[in-house]
Amino acid sequence: MQLEGNAKAGYSLRSAAELGDDVEIPPPPPVPVYPPEIPKGQLCLAETRYGYEYIPDVDGWLRLYTVPSTWANARLRCQLEGGTLASPQSNPLAAAMMKMMGENGQNLNIVYTGINANIAKDDYMTIDGLPLSNISLKWAAGEPNNCENSEECLVMNGAGELADVNCSRVFGYFCFKKSAKMSKTKCDTWDSDYQLDPRTGSCYKFHTAQHNWHRAALTCRAEQAHLAVINSDTEARVLKKLFAKYPREKNIQNNP
Numbered sequence: 001m002q003l004e005g006n007a008k009a010g011y012s013l014r015s016a017a018e019l020g021d022d023v024e025i026p027p028p029p030p031v032p033v034y035p036p037e038i039p040k041g042q043l044c045l046a047e048t049r050y051g052y053e054y055i056p057d058v059d060g061w062l063r064l065y066t067v068p069s070t071w072a073n074a075r076l077r078c079q080l081e082g083g084t085l086a087s088p089q090s091n092p093l094a095a096a097m098m099k100m101m102g103e104n105g106q107n108l109n110i111v112y113t114g115i116n117a118n119i120a121k122d123d124y125m126t127i128d129g130l131p132l133s134n135i136s137l138k139w140a141a142g143e144p145n146n147c148e149n150s151e152e153c154l155v156m157n158g159a160g161e162l163a164d165v166n167c168s169r170v171f172g173y174f175c176f177k178k179s180a181k182m183s184k185t186k187c188d189t190w191d192s193d194y195q196l197d198p199r200t201g202s203c204y205k206f207h208t209a210q211h212n213w214h215r216a217a218l219t220c221r222a223e224q225a226h227l228a229v230i231n232s233d234t235e236a237r238v239l240k241k242l243f244a245k246y247p248r249e250k251n252i253q254n255n256p
């Protein structure tokens, strides 16, 4: 059947048989396809902990990142790992950082520290808010010089000497975590939100915060995990049940 007529005359409803052969009946519109009703967010699949080295003198853990990064990205990475961008704020910690730089074997001469003046110019402090005046340090030759009035982050060389640099430059860096944040779980991670599922032998954590793909991937990587991929029917069922624990209306967070 189809409708015919116009707005003035009104419409009449006829069956296809009443229209005759010379009337072309258009095909029905395509059936709309709706996205599946899954909650928004991201699912991380845990891997084993790696990369951190225990520093007994400070009862904490250090991880050296050798891939150069801007200061902001270095800080974000450490924060996502549940730690902080490390600063040489005690002699044992400074010594450990220098030792790991020397042992790295990749000719890593300079790393970012967490010491910065991004909040207030010339008011340098660590990520934890420890002021520069409380830190025992030595400056590299000619530093600090605040070149072009644009140097608000501090780097450290392998001799433990500091220099101010522009925060958009890229260097390696250390993330630091206190021991209390490194207790292992069944999933061999420090994050108790990861739950082992015996059906797949894998550990999963659902993040309710919505991010684009790259930020989601970074968030999972920072937790020593990766974005979950469905590799089997069993895993599909496991993930479906996991999704069901997170009703859609609860998943409205938008983190920066």
Ligand SMILES: [Ca+2]
Binding pocket: 143, 144, 145, 146, 147, 151, 163, 164, 165
């Ligand atoms: Ca400088």
